[in-house]
Amino acid sequence: DIQMTQSPSLLSASVGDRVTINCKASQNINKYLNWYQQKLGEAPKLLIYNTNNLQTGIPSRFSGSGSGTDYTLTISSLQPEDFGTYFCFQHNSWPTFGSGTKLEIK
Amino acid sequence: QVQLKESGPGLVQPSQTLSLTCTVSGLSLTSNSVSWIRQPPGKGLEWMGVIWSNGGTDYNSAIKSRLSISRDTSKSQVFLKMNSLQTEDTAMYFCARRVGDYWGQGVMVTVSS
Numbered sequence: 559d560i561q562m563t564q565s566p567s568l569l570s571a572s573v574g575d576r577v578t579i580n581c582k583a584s585q586n587i588n589k590y591l592n593w594y595q596q597k598l599g600e601a602p603k604l605l606i607y608n609t610n611n612l613q614t615g616i617p618s619r620f621s622g623s624g625s626g627t628d629y630t631l632t633i634s635s636l637q638p639e640d641f642g643t644y645f646c647f648q649h650n651s652w653p654t655f656g657s658g659t660k661l662e663i664k
Numbered sequence: 665q666v667q668l669k670e671s672g673p674g675l676v677q678p679s680q681t682l683s684l685t686c687t688v689s690g691l692s693l694t695s696n697s698v699s700w701i702r703q704p705p706g707k708g709l710e711w712m713g714v715i716w717s718n719g720g721t722d723y724n725s726a727i728k729s730r731l732s733i734s735r736d737t738s739k740s741q742v743f744l745k746m747n748s749l750q751t752e753d754t755a756m757y758f759c760a761r762r763v764g765d766y767w768g769q770g771v772m773v774t775v776s777s
Contacts (some may be wrong), residue, residue, distance in 0.1 A: 559725075592764050601758055601767045602709070613765070645709060647764050652722070653699070655709040 560584050564646055564656030572664045577633040579659045581646035586626050590650035593622055593631045596658075597642045605644075606631060638663055666690035668698070668759050668768035675774050676749050682773060686742040686759030693717070693735055697762035698742045700733060702755040703770075710755075714762050715742055749775045 561584040571577050581591065589609040594602035604613045606622035609629060619634045633640055641663045646656035668691075672684035686698060693715075700712040713723040715733045723731050732745045742759060754775045760767040 594764075601770050604765055604767075607763070607765060647709075649763050652724075653711045653714075653762075653764070655711070657708050 559652050560587060560648055560650070560654050562646055562648055562654050562656040564659055566659060567657065568660050568662070570662045570664050571636050573636055573638055575636045577636050577640075577661065579631045579644050579646075579661075581624075581629045581631075581648075581656045583627040583629070583648055587648040587650035589625060590648055591622070591624065591629045592647045592649065593620075594645045594647060595640075595642045596645065602645060636663070666761075666766045668761070668766055670757060670759055670768045670771040672757075672771050672773065674772060675776060677777050678750055678775055680749055681745060681747045682749055682753070684744040684757055684759075684771060684773075686744070686768060688740045688742065688759075691740075691761065691766070693737045693740055693742065698735070699760050699762050700742075700744045701758045701760055702753075703758070704752070704755040712744070716762075751775050 563582045565580050591609050593606040596602045605616050605620050609624055610622045621632045623630050644659045667689045669687050676682050695717050697714055697716045699714040703709050713733050715721050715735050721733050730747050735742045756770040756772050758768055758770045
């Protein structure tokens with residue numbers, strides 16, 4: 559199985575900050591990488607699919623980049639509603655998730 | 665509008681079998697693959713298995729011996745059955761389209777006597 563190493567596991571940032579979260583795959587996943595936000599008690603919400611495609615209805619402050627084994631989610635200007643846990647997910651082969659990044663607003 | 669909705673018992677006794685249903689609308693199961701994913705309280709997400717659009721299945725090797733996924737295309741439903749449940753199977757269970765774009769709201773399953 560492809561292992562997804564996500565970092566950092568905890569992130570504390572202020573409103574307006576630029577935030578980046580990283581995922582590294584154990585092998586090439588051909589850009590089949592999604593990013594999700596999850597809030598307590600809710601299903602994961604798709605933000606970005608296939609590396610850099612913004613899901614409908616998601617604010618443009620969210621963006622994704624990467625290729626091969628290295629991928630990044632960027633929030634250009636953090637908003638109060640952006641708190642939560644963020645997961646990466648690869649679906650190039652047997653699907654696997656990153657371990658999550660808990661984003662706290664200072 | 666695409667919707668997936670999980671249903672099933674909230675409480676299962678240890679060693680018993682869990683049966684969950686995912687009812688799908690807005691998607692054809694004969695052209696879409698559906699997966700089951702679970703998340704123990706406070707922990708990360710685990711991909712359990714998938715039923716492909718052609719009806720074939722694949723399972724997470726860690727739980728393969730206990731898991732079965734099937735479907736009824738006429739009712740647009742996907743089923744999960746997992747036997748020999750233990751307390752560590754306590755989790756929120758989600759169904760989702762295989763590529764991860766559409767998810768159900770999840771159903772919480774507690775394994776306890």
